[in-house]
Amino acid sequence: MDRSVTGRKAFSLPESDVPFQEMPDRAQMRDDLELPEVSQLEVIRYFSILSQRNFSIDTNFYPLGSCTMKYNPKINDELSNIPGLADLHPLQPQDTAQGAIRLLKELQDDLGEITGLPAVSLAPLAGAQGEYAGLLIARAYHEARNDTQRTVAIIPDSAHGTNPASATMAGLDVVTVGSDPNGNVDVSNLRELSDSRTAVFMLTIPSTLGLFEPNILEITEIIHNAGGLVYADGANLNALLGIVKLGDLGVDICHSNLHKTFSTPHGGGGPGSGPVMVSDVLAKFLPDPVAEKRDGRYILANPEQSIGSINGFHGSFSIAVRAYAYIKALGLEGLQSVSKNAIINANYVQTNLRDKYNLPVDRYCMHETVLSASRQKDRGIAGLDIAKRLLDFGIHAPTMYFPMIVDEALMIEPTESESKETLDHFIAVMKQIDDETVNNAELVSDAPHDLPVTRLDEASAARKPILRWSPVDLDDQ
Numbered sequence: 001m002d003r004s005v006t007g008r009k010a011f012s013l014p015e016s017d018v019p020f021q022e023m024p025d026r027a028q029m030r031d032d033l034e035l036p037e038v039s040q041l042e043v044i045r046y047f048s049i050l051s052q053r054n055f056s057i058d059t060n061f062y063p064l065g066s067c068t069m070k071y072n073p074k075i076n077d078e079l080s081n082i083p084g085l086a087d088l089h090p091l092q093p094q095d096t097a098q099g100a101i102r103l104l105k106e107l108q109d110d111l112g113e114i115t116g117l118p119a120v121s122l123a124p125l126a127g128a129q130g131e132y133a134g135l136l137i138a139r140a141y142h143e144a145r146n147d148t149q150r151t152v153a154i155i156p157d158s159a160h161g162t163n164p165a166s167a168t169m170a171g172l173d174v175v176t177v178g179s180d181p182n183g184n185v186d187v188s189n190l191r192e193l194s195d196s197r198t199a200v201f202m203l204t205i206p207s208t209l210g211l212f213e214p215n216i217l218e219i220t221e222i223i224h225n226a227g228g229l230v231y232a233d234g235a236n237l238n239a240l241l242g243i244v245k246l247g248d249l250g251v252d253i254c255h256s257n258l259h260k261t262f263s264t265p266h267g268g269g270g271p272g273s274g275p276v277m278v279s280d281v282l283a284k285f286l287p288d289p290v291a292e293k294r295d296g297r298y299i300l301a302n303p304e305q306s307i308g309s310i311n312g313f314h315g316s317f318s319i320a321v322r323a324y325a326y327i328k329a330l331g332l333e334g335l336q337s338v339s340k341n342a343i344i345n346a347n348y349v350q351t352n353l354r355d356k357y358n359l360p361v362d363r364y365c366m367h368e369t370v371l372s373a374s375r376q377k378d379r380g381i382a383g384l385d386i387a388k389r390l391l392d393f394g395i396h397a398p399t400m401y402f403p404m405i406v407d408e409a410l411m412i413e414p415t416e417s418e419s420k421e422t423l424d425h426f427i428a429v430m431k432q433i434d435d436e437t438v439n440n441a442e443l444v445s446d447a448p449h450d451l452p453v454t455r456l457d458e459a460s461a462a463r464k465p466i467l468r469w470s471p472v473d474l475d476d477q
């Protein structure tokens with residue numbers, strides 16, 4: 001409104017060549033609705049500048065741990081928009097969508113190959129829904145064997161919050177197993193906890209500390225000997241592609257987020273996809289539908305003893321197309337180099353920052369590193385302040401205060417797509433901020449300084465958000 005100039009317009013229309021007609025009253029615009037009068041160029045500048053006030057992977061380094069905010073080739077978006085794929089209707093006859101169902105079948109096969117768990121359903125719409133489906137499969141398996149007293153899900157204290165939540169939703173009782181000082185599962189504690197009530201043990205691989213579990217073979221054996229199943233949370237497969245197959249480790253069920261590892265960013269606010277992968281024995285319990293090839297035709301089939309449908313239709317198709325394009329374009333060697341570079345980049349950051357930031361578990365990491373701002377906290381500067389200060393340098397904050405077993409956690413996932421120069425810049429900025437916590441603490445505790453909005457009152461922002469412009473707000477300013 002403050003830019004409005006009476007009579008200025010963003011359009012010009014030719015003289016009308018049809019007779020003038022009065023509009024009926026109810027179709028008239030309200031005369032109390034004031035609209036700004038601005039030129040087209042002003043409108044474009046206004047919205048272009050607004051659109052750039054957000055951080056995005058296309059504009060900023062985005063080391064948000066656990067979320068894999070890497071660069072995803074734009075061509076994969078274009079492919080998912082091909083009219084033959086984008087304009088399909090979920091209810092159209094399967095004979096008229098053979099190519100699309102074939103794509104789903106081939107993606108299932110590729111995900112089965114990557115995880116070593118060959119039976120796949122693409123139905124789940126998020127990582128958490130993949131977990132839920134996988135846990136219902138575990139329950140269905142035990143119930144089918146009349147092993148009905150198995151109602152316990154054992155979950156490490158470092159787990160992603162969705163794990164205990166999904167287990168509870170699936171009707172299981174959650175029992176927590178501790179971590180040892182090296183960030184691994186406390187194996188003797190696990191041995192004590194696993195018994196004839198154990199339905200499933202749920203482990204994030206790599207762990208939320210960004211670490212590989214060295215005792216994994218012993219762990220899967222303990223659980224299998226107790227008659228339970230092993231569930232791997234493979235939401236983020238960025239460290240494992242073409243290097244480790246979860247099935248080879250003794251895992252029975254896993255899910256993966258296509259919207260992390262496979263060409264769709266997490267946290268993009270759009271649809272997600274969390275396929276569930278299982279061993280052959282569990283295939284008959286998968287949620288429907290599962291794409292299959294029978295007698296030369298591709299069909300969407302319902303597994304024999306399916307846990308049922310967990311949403312409408314067959315999952316997020318456009319996300320599946322992106323993942324398919326990504327996997328096919330990279331091939332085995334390409335996928336392996338994704339993981340190797342993700343691991344090297346995370347370790348490069350870890351090695352260069354460990355002098356200034358506490359490294360709670362002193363081991364090489366996988367695709368992400370968890371540092372702690374505990375030293376800075378002793379000087380009165382919290383992890384949150386450091387995250388805010390990073391914004392002044394055009395760097396998105398890392399994931400903070402997670403995993404909860406690390407004090408002042410800063411979970412940094414650089415991803416494979418960043419150059420050494422970007423990582424060096426990030427490292428230099430993190431060192432500078434550490435220096436500021438000693439010499440100029442206010443600069444950090446009051447950050448950000450250079451953004452359109454400075455430090456927010458987070459409680460009010462969450463409880464009383466102002467989501468639209470109103471003239472009253474302007475007058476108040």
Ligand SMILES: *Cc1c(COP(=O)(O)O)cnc(C)c1O
Binds near residue numbers: 066236
């Ligand atoms: C992201 C993530 C999830 C949950 O995925 P959503 O799609 O957000 O439901 C589960 N586990 C781990 C380890 C994750 O990183």
